[in-house]
Amino acid sequence: MNQVTKIDFKKIQRISPSQFYSMKNCAYKSLLAEALNKKPLLPVSANAYYGTVLHKMLELISKGVIKNEGDFDKIFIEQINFMEKKLKAEGYGFFVPLQKKVKDFIMKKILLKEHLQNIPVRAFRANSVKFHSEKWYESNDGLIGGKIDLVIEVGQEVEVLDFKTGAITQDVLDDDGELNSEVKTEYKDQLKLYAYLYFENTGKFPSRLSLVDLTKQKFTVDFSQEECHAIFDEAKSLLKSTNTCVDTGAFSANPTEGNCKYCLYRPACCFYLNYLETDWSFNDLSGSVQNVLMFQNGNVSLFLEAGGQKFTISNFPSEKFDEFNGYRNKKINIFNLKKETREFFYSAIKTTVVYE
Numbered sequence: 051m052n053q054v055t056k057i058d059f060k061k062i063q064r065i066s067p068s069q070f071y072s073m074k075n076c077a078y079k080s081l082l083a084e085a086l087n088k089k090p091l092l093p094v095s096a097n098a099y100y101g102t103v104l105h106k107m108l109e110l111i112s113k114g115v116i117k118n119e120g121d122f123d124k125i126f127i128e129q130i131n132f133m134e135k136k137l138k139a140e141g142y143g144f145f146v147p148l149q150k151k152v153k154d155f156i157m158k159k160i161l162l163k164e165h166l167q168n169i170p171v172r173a174f175r176a177n178s179v180k181f182h183s184e185k186w187y188e189s190n191d192g193l194i195g196g197k198i199d200l201v202i203e204v205g206q207e208v209e210v211l212d213f214k215t216g217a218i219t220q221d222v223l224d225d226d227g228e229l230n231s232e233v234k235t236e237y238k239d240q241l242k243l244y245a246y247l248y249f250e251n252t253g254k255f256p257s258r259l260s261l262v263d264l265t266k267q268k269f270t271v272d273f274s275q276e277e278c279h280a281i282f283d284e285a286k287s288l289l290k291s292t293n294t295c296v297d298t299g300a301f302s303a304n305p306t307e308g309n310c311k312y313c314l315y316r317p318a319c320c321f322y323l324n325y326l327e328t329d330w331s332f333n334d335l336s337g338s339v340q341n342v343l344m345f346q347n348g349n350v351s352l353f354l355e356a357g358g359q360k361f362t363i364s365n366f367p368s369e370k371f372d373e374f375n376g377y378r379n380k381k382i383n384i385f386n387l388k389k390e391t392r393e394f395f396y397s398a399i400k401t402t403v404v405y406e
């Protein structure tokens with residue numbers, strides 16, 4: 051049975067623009083990540099691990115390390131092998147081979163390869179236009195800092211670009227009730243913070259902020275200098291108030307479906323675990339073990355009680371039988387379950403993780 055080690059909270063020295071939005075929604079998550087040395091307690095999806103590989107490839111293309119198809123094919127295999135080795139070492143071998151677990155694996159690879167024709171970088175070089183790939187920018191006080199994927203400087207014109215391997219936009223309802231596609235707020239915030247960091251480092255603001263997806267579609271983020279200043283001040287005051295919690299020990303969190311669904315620190319979050327006792331909309335359960343049964347085929351079912359409600363969870367492997375029996379009348383927390391069509395019935399899947 052997995053256990054959460056003692057949580058030793060520590061102050062966060064610096065936040066990155068990519069972290070800001072998540073911290074704004076639930077600062078406790080950032081504190082847990084810091085205390086646990088940024089080691090997630092739950093697996094993410096095969097798609098997310100593949101996304102990390104794709105982003106690394108984009109970085110190498112924009113840096114000019116990958117120059118042609120030969121480089122691409124060789125380095126792609128190396129990066130996939132590296133990720134698969136890491137997944138196995140972390141006990142997530144069920145995501146391997148990624149090619150079989152990721153939807154549209156080949157299609158995404160082909161789309162990525164087309165970035166090789168993203169000649170801007172090489173053309174700009176030829177015209178002695180400056181570009182900075184994966185360059186670190188931080189504020190003068192060192193409190194906000196991060197790597198910008200690509201900065202292109204053409205005379206007085208400066209473009210800051212960030213590459214995304216997933217969806218950049220989301221549907222939002224406008225004032226007339228019409229659905230509109232808009233760049234996600236978290237990405238807008240991230241780019242405005244990059245703009246401010248660029249300003250603090252160079253004395254001028256970029257002229258354009260852009261996001262580029264796998265299909266090479268470019269989205270522009272509108273901004274004003276005042277907005278960038280304001281978001282920078284907001285990020286600093288958020289960091290300060292979050293760190294004050296470490297001094298006072300008065301922690302709070304913001305458990306909601308949107309915040310917690312993909313939080314990889316759920317097993318360590320007492321606020322979420324309390325919330326789970328009365329909210330059963332998640333794919334996680336927290337309750338006391340009432341009974342354990344093993345069927346002839348070796349499948350184990352677990353019967354839990356939480357908040358006066360009984361739950362049945364099937365499909366655990368046979369080796370869980372003795373382990374669960376040792377936890378009768380004790381509370382356990384189970385993450386990443388599959389909900390069955392019958393109410394209060396769940397099944398264990400490959401990514402299911404149990405913590406005491």
Ligand code: SF4
Binds near residue numbers: 310316322
């Ligand atoms: S589980 Fe939810 S409330 Fe807890 S730290 Fe994560 S996002 Fe915040």
